Amino acid sequence: MRVNCYNTRPMPTITIDGKPLDFEQGQSILEVANDSGIAIPHYCYHPSLSVVASCRICLAEVWAPNPRNDNKLEPMPKLLPTCQTPAGDGQVVYTSSPKATANQKAVMEFLLTNHPIDCPVCDQAGECDLQDYAYEYGRGERRCDTEKITQSKKDVGDKVMLYGDRCIMCTRCVRFTQEITGTSELYINGRGAVEEIDVFPGEGLNNELSGNVVDICPVGAFLDKDFMFQQRVWFLNKVPSVDPLTASGDNIGIEHTEGKIYRIKPRENQQINQFWITDEVRYGWKFVHDENRVTEMCEDAELIAADKLQQASKIALLVSPMISCEDAWCLGQLVRSLDEKAIIGIGPVKVVGDDKTFPSGFTVRAEKAPNARGVQRALGEVLSYEEWKQQLSNADTVVVTGSYPEAWDTPEIGEDKTLVLIDTLQNALTERADIFLPAATWAEKAGTFENCNNVLQTFERAIQPLGDSQPEGQIAMNLQALVDDMEATIFNAATIRRRMADAGVAGMREVELPKNTNRVETDMPLSEV
Ligand code: SF4
Ligand code: FES
Structure with missing residues (x-):
């Protein structure tokens, strides 16, 4: 048992899928699981946004000690959203019990009812939560015999396109424009099965951070116009780098293959750029391959x-x-x-x-x-x-x-x-x-x-x-x-x-190499034709 550094009270403990874990008061069950490498599927939750608990895929079976019954463990009457439920001392959580699994399958089936399942032509394929969770938690067949509800593609901003068909209404993008940029260009239009994400008439999604909606969209609904149909993501190598254009020091990853850069993405650094980068940095790399580049040197x-x-x-x-x-x-x-x-x-x-x-x-x-x-x-x-x-x-x-x-x-x-x-x-x-x-x-x-x-x-x-x-x-x-x-x-x-x-230049010995040097890899086997 670990002890909190500032007092002698033992740290509270929760058991998730049989693993006892210490946690800080105020953390949700999902945050404790994420910190310990236990994967709980989630769409609407994002660590930098408010919690809405609307997608329902993170629901789990939770048992908690009941103080009115001698602290005996008792199951909660319903499955609970782990993104919204605070972790509690002595709780026992099952994320893959029959009840939790049935919910995950039901949510996936529901989300895919109207989804076009156009992964072969979708830029997000290979890094799509919907695709990954469909493999892991999906049912593999569509049982609904109704026509799919379709939505049009929308040109919502200078940098981004919205493929409404693919949207799963997690509202991350809407909350991003409300809570991160404070510009509120996006909203939900309509209700029920025909609700859709849209921009207000005459207002484009053109704030300085607009490209970040592509990163936080867990599916391929928001797409980067600049990267659209340029490269499959599993061919890209990712190298940690730093903003080369401004004094921000924003952490970025350069994604490239065969000597050509295809896109720049933010790397998380809570002290510097949180999860975000500006469009200026995201699209500012083009000078590397500019036709005005002079790369030849005269002999001698x-x-x-x-x-x-x-x-x-x-x-x-x-x-x-x-x-x-x-x-x-x-x-x-x-x-x-x-x-x-x-x-x-x-x-x-x-x-x-x-x-x-x-x-x-x-x-x-x-x-x-x-x-x-x-x-x-x-x-x-x-x-x-x-x-x-x-x-x-x-x-x-x-x-x-x-x-x-x-x-x-x-x-x-x-x-x-x-x-x-x-x-x-x-x-x-x-x-x-x-x-x-x-x-x-x-x-x-x-x-x-x-x-x-x-x-x-x-x-x-x-x-x-x-x-x-x-x-x-x-x-x-x-x-x-x-x-x-x-x-x-x-x-x-x-x-x-x-x-x-x-030679006495201060600070140079302490400089650390960037973390997160993983190659972007797909878990789908590639077949040679
Ligand atoms: S467009 Fe993407 S981020 Fe926005 S609500 Fe739909 S799925 Fe979520
Ligand atoms: S992630 Fe918990 S309900 Fe969406």
Whole structure:
């Protein structure tokens, strides 16, 4: 028996499917089960939303001690919704007793009465609760001989489509717009068998977090227009990453296959982004595969760049707030080894409006750069962009890093200077550059970003760098090797973090790798044709 840390009272205990479990007062039976890895089917319950107990699939048989009968265990007269019933000391719960199983089968049969069962053409197939529970708890045949009630597909927002036929009326999406965004675009229209989810006339579901309804919809009713019919989810690999566009540090997963990103999903982090991401982050990865990407490097470009840097009498380095701490540090090491008093500045940090906080506490960040603080942590004292531009006239060789997801406020570099440009997309400086070295985007490398609250978080590489592009850290290491006439080593973010920590950069030793590195896998066997 465990004892609560703050007093000596024993923790309350509940037994679920024969397993005795400690719990905190206030937890529901479903929450205790979830915490212990006991699967109880559920649709309408979501940990961040109010409890409505409407879908009825989580019902279980509950026995509880009766204080009026010498605390003898007695069964509750009906099955109870585990999502809504508080766990009680001494309760015994059966989630797969004959009564509970009969209810699960009945709920599934009821939900599938009007469902089109169009899994072969549904994007949600492979990650659909309805599909999974139909396998596990369903009956396998339709006994109802009435015509199915059909509903039309609705274009309800710029980013999402609603396939009303597939909806099981869990109301998660409606509660999301009421409780998380406070925008209430969605509502239930009609009653009974013909009720449907809809938007108010003239109002689209277009708030900054609209894409999250696709994630919380337990079936394929809400679909992401951008991902629609693009890829089957069981072919996707999922790599943990961090928002590369803003200072939020929101936790994301990059889902990709065969070198191509297909979608970005949020990863749960209650301290940072709860369960959500903005549409800006969800759809902001397109620059990785943009046709304006420059991924080719001229022959001997690195050799020429190393030569120019060695000959320089004064070097200026502009480090972009879009690149990782490790990349920034490697560039700083290279430039300072050649010119101790190099002019080092941070690139422009775009700010759009003000931070916007939703009723749930989720905040959309106005600062549109993921690592302004991390770059300064890695490099120590650096000049602001404006200061750097003012001192630029003193330099004869300039190294500029960009890696912005769109056209950026590039500096004027006089023709009298040698410009080494390390960037991803074509921009005003690409033509001007004397040497262009293609950089890898965040999805093509590992590293660390520091968010607006000074939280350092690592991200992993999702896809191979495109063409000749490389992480800025690798480019710096290659140039250093050429300068020192040594063999180049492979850039490894973890190794660089250790070196940074050894060099006294605070916080780098404590940075943890992201949790949740599972591959998205289907449990359906694939057959070779
Ligand atoms: S659209 Fe999805 S989330 Fe909304 S009520 Fe229907 S099933 Fe639930
Ligand atoms: S999850 Fe409990 S009733 Fe829906």
